[in-house]
């Protein structure tokens with residue numbers, strides 16, 4: 158018999174390692190590293206194992222030498238204060254971390270930029286131009302009868318999508334989830350997860366994904382009952398495209414899924430705009446929705462906090478004392494290339510895999526982050542959902558999940574470090 162009071166396994170843990178934020182994990186806290194023993198996937202297992210140790214021996218460094226947290230924060234404040242235009246980049250943070258970094262950026266008169274903003278601002282542009290008709294993962298799970306994956310397999314980035322939201326045993330409004338039809342638009346994708354539990358293969362439109370705008374134009378032309386002159390657009394017989402259009406029209410609740418990071422960067426807004434055109438056309442006679450999945454590395458945490466604190470999407474500058482939104486001008490890479498910033502502060506509590514740009518003079522990140530160059534200041538921080546509680550917006554924007562504290566550490570949170578730098582900055586300014 159299990160003694161629950163003495164069990165070292167924590168259940169219903171939310172995972173912060175991709176945008177799905179699965180909240181059904183069981184994590185054993187007994188060992189030196191955290192072990193996922195229920196739910197989860199390879200990425201979650203690796204993330205909890207790698208980050209889920211105490212890291213108590215890790216120390217801040219200034220100029221490559223060990224320094225106290227106070228001294229390191231004071232040095233960051235001094236550098237930020239002296240900078241003509243500091244840039245706060247990375248931003249793989251929970252909600253609380255992002256809130257404090259926004260305070261810091263405001264006090265410093267800096268620019269705020271998430272590591273995925275280069276793609277994200279192009280998605281946002283569609284919302285600004287024509288609006289979105291999108292759904293949530295819960296609606297996919299409970300209603301969808303036809304799911305079209307546009308240029309993505311989802312599972313390469315969010316491996317449990319089909320397990321949790323498509324091939325579920327029961328659904329509230331869809332009587333036979335296992336009978337769902339799955340269509341992939343684009344070649345070179347991992348389509349194995351799209352096979353139904355009873356062995357039905359997914360329908361794959363195999364073409365060069367760089368030609369997605371042509372594929373979506375074909376669909377939209379057929380939806381609009383316009384003539385398509387080619388017998389086989391993108392090498393696929395017109396009759397198959399027509400059959401897909403008929404299936405979309407016949408579906409009770411179709412969902413067109415994309416991950417903006419899987420599109421060619423220059424085509425992101427073009428493709429999403431075309432998906433929205435198809436969704437709008439279908440909604441004249443039936444129900445159809447888009448689902449743009451993202452949210453890895455706190456992308457949604459950053460954009461939600463940024464929006465409610467400034468009224469703008471990501472990539473604003475506080476240099477003039479008020480937030481000024483310019484997603485092209487305020488990109489970190491552009492600011493560095495043009496010599497418009499001399500101080501990049503890389504802040505990333507959730508991601509210890511993506512190396513900061515070489516120009517990052519200050520790095521605030523987990524001690525497991527592999528650095529290609531020693532920055533001028535390094536401050537190790539704890540990870541939300543591993544060492545401390547927090548909140549994490551799921552990639553469909555449908556829910557903010559509470560994160561657990563599973564492993565004690567002496568490392569400060571990114572929020573605490575940002576608040577300490579802000580306090581020092583205000584002291585320097587006084």
Ligand code: SF4
Pocket residue numbers: 172173174175176177178179196197198199200201315316317318
């Ligand atoms: S799919 Fe994503 S959120 Fe779910 S367990 Fe794996 S890494 Fe975590």
